[in-house]
Amino acid sequence: MKLYRGLVQATVTGLQDIFSKHRQADRVVEQLLKSNKKWGARDRAFIAENIYEIVRWWRLVKFVCDLDRVADEEDFWIIFGAWQIIKPAHLHTDADNQLPEWTEFESLNIDTILNRYQEAMQIRKIAQSVPDWIDEAGEKALGEKWDKELAALNQPAPxxxxxxxxxxxxxxxxxxxxxxxxxxxxxxxxxxxxxxxxxxxxxxxxxxxxxxxQDAGSQLIAPFLDIRPGLSVIDACAGAGGKTLHLAALLQNTGSILSMDIEGLKLEELKKRADRNGVTNLETMLITPEIVESLAGTADRLLLDVPCSGLGVLRRNPDSKWKLKPQFLESIRNVQWQILSSYCNMVKQGGKMVYATCSVLPSESEDQVKRFIEKYGKHWRLISEHRTSVADDGYDGFYMALLQKK
Missing domain, CATH: 3.30.70.1170 (Sun protein; domain 3)
Known part of the structure; x- marks a missing residue:
């Protein structure tokens, strides 16, 4: 596709917002595409695709440019140009990698860029464009399977x-x-x-x-909770409520759903979505330790879709890998354990609970459930667990465990 300066400028501006102003990629793209009503479908597709591609392959593109730090607008133009040079080889397209003779691209040498690209492809963490610590954590957790899973996580999601x-x-x-x-x-x-x-x-x-x-892997979680019409269900980490809405459909608008979260804005969005979906059995509530205590023994079913690293959904949120820090893993595991070990008290005797994450790491998933059973096995039993994999079945990387209170 011929490059048009206005569209490239828009792409560069979007990348600056993401990497310099630390804004979320999906929101940047959404607002950017709304900013010019004259852009047609192809123009919008060009901007969105190039932003997401460069975000996904950020470390690789920086390497081929020999840029340790990208700060000024000129750097982002160089990044854009370098991506156009390596894109045909990297995404296996037949596009032309020749750049227009613009001053912003004068410092780029195609042969140098392509030579560095060949060098990069010999180093997994650069070729697959992830921070060192994520590559190390993935290899430690998954072994040889990490190669395949990481490559799959870099493919655009359907x-x-x-x-x-x-x-x-x-x-x-x-x-x-x-x-x-x-x-x-x-x-x-x-x-x-x-x-x-x-x-x-x-x-x-x-x-x-x-x-x-909603991703197919995510769609498996609500049914995993063994929902039947008429039950009392709590979604204790509801967020904007995608799984809450699924639970409502499985309940056929019978029984009750209490959706809780620590962020009121997300619950407000959930109410709007519920109205749009025709959901009539829903109540929302900000969650606090006092609320959890007051709801002890009230739920037939409890969904704990806990906060996590999100390493199973990188193909949908490629910018998150650049924002995550290794110390976050330890802190989020502590949060997960606190939620699992305290919120479980909301379940009735004989009731069931699903613990779920969107992480490929067992330390956030299987290991937490194993620890829970080791400590609370007198009162709880593990019925079943399931994991989805981008590499194996094409779904985002989710983990879910179904537990029953004795």
Whole structure:
């Protein structure tokens, strides 16, 4: 594609916002695409794709540019130009890697860039573009499988919908998008892959709550909780509530759902989404230790989708790997344990709980459950656990364990 200065400038501005101002990539792209109504679909796609590609391959591109630090706008132009040079080889496209004769690209030498690219491809942490500590943690946890998993985490994620069965069905949604443009996911009952990417949030069917965007791995968690109509369910780490909405659909709007979080803004967003989805059995509440204590023994089912490193969803949030710090892992494991060991008291005798993470690391997942059973095995038993893998089944890296209170 021919490079247009205005579009490249927009891409550079977006990258500056992400790496210099430390803003979230998805929000930067969303606001950037809204900033110029004259841009067509191809223009918007160019900006979004190049920003996400460069964010995903940030360490690799810095290496081929021989830049330790990227600070000034001129540096970001060099980064952009270098990515255009290595992109055909790295993404296996037939695009031309010749750059326009702009002053911003004068210092770039194609042969030098390509030679450094070949050097980079011999070093996994640079070739796969991750910080040293993530590469070390992944290898320590997964061994030889880390190579395959890391490569898979660097592939763009597909667009997957979860059909809201309160309002619609797989068949109706496939008819809306076209049967040729949709693919049913065999082991995810209401999951649907859209083959052609599009901004579904603008569609009336989305605004009317007929479906939500949710990865297939994430869609396995709510059913794992063994939901039946009429139960009392607590989603104690609800966030913006994707899994809460799924729970409501599984309950068929019967029983009750109490969705809790420490952030009120997320719960406000959840209320809006619930209204759109036609959910009528939902209550929200800010969570505190006092609230947890007051709810002891009240829930038939409890979902603990705990805060985690997010290392299982890097393909959807590639900027997070540059913001995570190694000390965060230790602190978040402590938070996870505190949530698991205290929130579990909200479950009735005979009730069930799911502990879930979106991390590929056992230290945040299997090891926490093992520790829990070792300490509280007198009162709890592990029924089953399941892990999804980008490399093995194409789903984001989720872990889920189903436990029952004796």
């Amino acid at each position: 667009l997957i919908l979860r059909i809201n069965t309160i309002k619609s069905s797989i068949e109706a949604t496939r008819e809306t998008f076209g049967f040729d443009n949709t693919e049913v996911i065999q082991d995810v009952p209401n999951g649907l892959i859209l083959k052609k990417r599009q901004n579904v949030a603008k569609l009336d069917t989305f605004k009317q709550g007929f479906f939500e965007v």
